[in-house]
Amino acid sequence: MGLFGGRKTVFVDADILVIGGGMAGCGATYESRYWGRDLKIVCVEKANIERSGAVAQGLYAINCYMGMQWGENQPEDHVRYARNDLMGLVREDLGYDIARHVDSSVHKFEEWGLPMMKDPKTGRYQREGKWQIMIHGESYKPIVAEAARKAATEVYNRIMVTHLLMDNKANRVSGAVGFNVRTGDYHVFRAKAVIVGAGGASHIFKPRAVGEGMGRTWYAPWSSGSCYALPIQVGAKMTQMENRIVLTRFKDGYGPVGAYFLHLKTYTQNGNGEEYEKRWVEDTRALVGEYIDHHPVPTCLRNHALLKELAAGRGPIRMVTKEAFQDPHKETIGWENFLGMTIGQAVVWASQNIDPKHVNPELTTSEPYVMGSHATCSGAWASGPEDYAPAEYQWGYNRMMTVDGLFGAGDTIGGTAHKFSSGSFTEGRIAAKAAVRYVMEKGRDQPQVSEKEYRDLEKVIYQPLENYRVGRNEIVAGTVSPSYLLPIHGLQRLEKIMDEYVGGISTNYMTNGQLLNRGLELLTMLKEDMSSMGAEDLHQLQRTWELHHRLLTSESVTHHTLFREETRWPGYYYRGDHMKLDDQNWHCFTLSRYDRDTGKWAMEKAPVYHIID
Numbered sequence: 001m002g003l004f005g006g007r008k009t010v011f012v013d014a015d016i017l018v019i020g021g022g023m024a025g026c027g028a029t030y031e032s033r034y035w036g037r038d039l040k041i042v043c044v045e046k047a048n049i050e051r052s053g054a055v056a057q058g059l060y061a062i063n064c065y066m067g068m069q070w071g072e073n074q075p076e077d078h079v080r081y082a083r084n085d086l087m088g089l090v091r092e093d094l095g096y097d098i099a100r101h102v103d104s105s106v107h108k109f110e111e112w113g114l115p116m117m118k119d120p121k122t123g124r125y126q127r128e129g130k131w132q133i134m135i136h137g138e139s140y141k142p143i144v145a146e147a148a149r150k151a152a153t154e155v156y157n158r159i160m161v162t163h164l165l166m167d168n169k170a171n172r173v174s175g176a177v178g179f180n181v182r183t184g185d186y187h188v189f190r191a192k193a194v195i196v197g198a199g200g201a202s203h204i205f206k207p208r209a210v211g212e213g214m215g216r217t218w219y220a221p222w223s224s225g226s227c228y229a230l231p232i233q234v235g236a237k238m239t240q241m242e243n244r245i246v247l248t249r250f251k252d253g254y255g256p257v258g259a260y261f262l263h264l265k266t267y268t269q270n271g272n273g274e275e276y277e278k279r280w281v282e283d284t285r286a287l288v289g290e291y292i293d294h295h296p297v298p299t300c301l302r303n304h305a306l307l308k309e310l311a312a313g314r315g316p317i318r319m320v321t322k323e324a325f326q327d328p329h330k331e332t333i334g335w336e337n338f339l340g341m342t343i344g345q346a347v348v349w350a351s352q353n354i355d356p357k358h359v360n361p362e363l364t365t366s367e368p369y370v371m372g373s374h375a376t377c378s379g380a381w382a383s384g385p386e387d388y389a390p391a392e393y394q395w396g397y398n399r400m401m402t403v404d405g406l407f408g409a410g411d412t413i414g415g416t417a418h419k420f421s422s423g424s425f426t427e428g429r430i431a432a433k434a435a436v437r438y439v440m441e442k443g444r445d446q447p448q449v450s451e452k453e454y455r456d457l458e459k460v461i462y463q464p465l466e467n468y469r470v471g472r473n474e475i476v477a478g479t480v481s482p483s484y485l486l487p488i489h490g491l492q493r494l495e496k497i498m499d500e501y502v503g504g505i506s507t508n509y510m511t512n513g514q515l516l517n518r519g520l521e522l523l524t525m526l527k528e529d530m531s532s533m534g535a536e537d538l539h540q541l542q543r544t545w546e547l548h549h550r551l552l553t554s555e556s557v558t559h560h561t562l563f564r565e566e567t568r569w570p571g572y573y574y575r576g577d578h579m580k581l582d583d584q585n586w587h588c589f590t591l592s593r594y595d596r597d598t599g600k601w602a603m604e605k606a607p608v609y610h611i612i613d
């Protein structure tokens with residue numbers, strides 16, 4: 001088959017195009033229909049929304065629920081909590097906006113059939129912690145997807161979106177293109193507004209699990225940074241991309257520890273059976289000052305203590321489960337927690353003869369990930385809510401990026417950590433409401449789609465198939481060719497660069513200006529080689545475009561890390577040449593803008609406004 005032989009071009013027109021049908025995308029699709037009864041709402045997803053995204057295999061807790069109906073928490077409390085955990089730097093307007101609406105999303109989940117655990121005494125949702133409520137969540141994603149499916153005019157599954165389209169006369173989005181990963185058909189979506197909800201980024205840093213285990217990461221292995229790369233490509237400003245997350249998790253299976261700490265009241269100790277966190281308080285104070293005295297202790301600082309203890313030679317760090325697991329109720333919860341969410345951890349324990357009733361399992365820190373919805377807040381710089389955002393954070397519609405008509409939610413939007421599954425869905429709803437208003441107010445003023453742009457992109461998108469078809473004739477065996485690079489080789493090269501130069505596991509999360517600059521040089525060389533990617537089939541073509549997205553995300557992370565000349569979050573990464581937190585110069589957001597014509601990145605600072613006392 002030649003470059004275009006047998007391949008159809010499918011044109012789809014939409015009022016609102018939602019890219020990525022995960023938690024945020026489903027929320028956006030659902031809410032778009034609520035406000036835009038007669039609009040054409042299209043959701044496009046690279047997998048199948050029934051089981052796609054970070055919630056694919058289910059969750060055991062909804063981590064963001066205020067409980068306002070019972071006076072448990074108020075939105076202001078959540079802003080304070082997130083601000084504290086992020087060492088002061090959050091978009092309080094965006095966080096407040098999610099917190100004030102998130103409970104209503106959770107109530108909808110229950111109405112749609114999600115089994116919620118209830119406290120037998122009070123009848124309220126069973127709390128795991130101050131913000132978390134417990135669910136029987138194996139089917140969380142299909143339940144949410146059903147609501148989106150019923151709301152959408154059309155859902156296109158199995159379409160990998162590779163690029164956004166732009167009106168060539170304005171800074172305005174006009175749609176997106178991608179290809180069907182099963183049929184190879186080329187899809188051109190023309191849209192009046194686009195909402196990006198395409199997940200975070202794993203596999204940009206070398207994972208702890210390599211070789212045959214490399215698919216096992218904490219964040220979903222299919223989160224390929226599209227939510228960042230798509231807006232970056234068209235010049236949307238990004239924020240806090242240096243704020244990567246490192247998680248303390250059960251070793252080898254990345255099993256979450258939240259239910260263990262919060263509900264089972266387990267605790268950690270070093271290899272000698274000693275409590276170790278207090279030992280590092282003074283050391284940490286020397287780096288970050290009074291932030292170490294905050295309650296709760298920010299997540300990154302707890303990581304820091306663990307890393308220091310390991311470096312002092314007193315590993316392994318273990319979770320003390322033996323005591324809690326003597327209680328049959330807690331033992332059940334401990335296992336169910338994994339069976340409904342991270343079944344792989346239960347399998348790892350079984351295969352390694354670890355019964356947590358008799359053996360305290362090891363913990364470790366993960367490789368870094370980039371995301372905007374969990375405990376960190378990388379992502380696009382977005383306009384805030386009209387009634388709450390400071391003037392400097394408002395240039396149009398709520399959750400609109402710095403490109404007209406381009407909205408985002410969930411991992412896509414920066415500055416708002418701790419939204420999790422429920423907050424991401426809620427932010428999707430918020431973005432959708434604004435996007436509908438945008439479309440209605442624009443009326444007949446519609447963005448123009450350029451045929452030249454989507455035809456040029458078509459050539460670029462499918463070129464790796466052609467590279468492979470021609471280049472494979474140069475080799476008779478093996479996978480290494482003189483004329484093309486396979487996606488797996490490109491991915492491993494990327495992960496190695498990020499790991500060694502940008503603060504991954506092999507340097508104990510340490511980097512500095514020289515390393516970052518060298519990392520950027522190596523990333524540029526990899527970028528140059530990307531035109532030689534070879535894809536054997538459509539699956540590998542998808543891998544190629546995921547790699548493109550991961551690479552652009554990585555470049556962004558590296559530029560941001562270089563720009564912020566301090567160590568704001570020890571335990572997530574360290575700038576060896578600026579080891580201290582520097583509130584005087586860096587109590588600010590970092591912003592970047594990529595120019596796709598020159599390949600240059602422009603960096604700037606933006607103020608952090610503390611709206612809530």
Ligand SMILES: Cc1cc2nc3c(=O)[nH]c(=O)nc-3n(C[C@H](O)[C@H](O)[C@H](O)COP(=O)(O)OP(=O)(O)OC[C@H]3O[C@@H](n4cnc5c(N)ncnc54)[C@H](O)[C@@H]3O)c2cc1C
Pocket residue numbers: 019020021022023024025044045046047049052053054055059060061062063064159160161162197198199200218219220222223224226227256373374409410411412419420421422424425
């Ligand atoms: C291991 C783990 C445990 C977690 N535990 C909890 C928990 O206990 N409680 C909680 O509330 N939250 C938890 N979370 C967080 C929660 O899952 C995320 O906050 C939430 O899923 C983020 O929503 P999102 O829509 O931004 O991304 P996702 O839900 O990941 O959705 C992104 C979607 O975009 C699609 N996509 C990506 N790229 C493209 C492309 N190029 N073209 C088309 N489609 C694309 C993906 O396939 C996916 O469907 C956990 C996450 C993980 C990974």
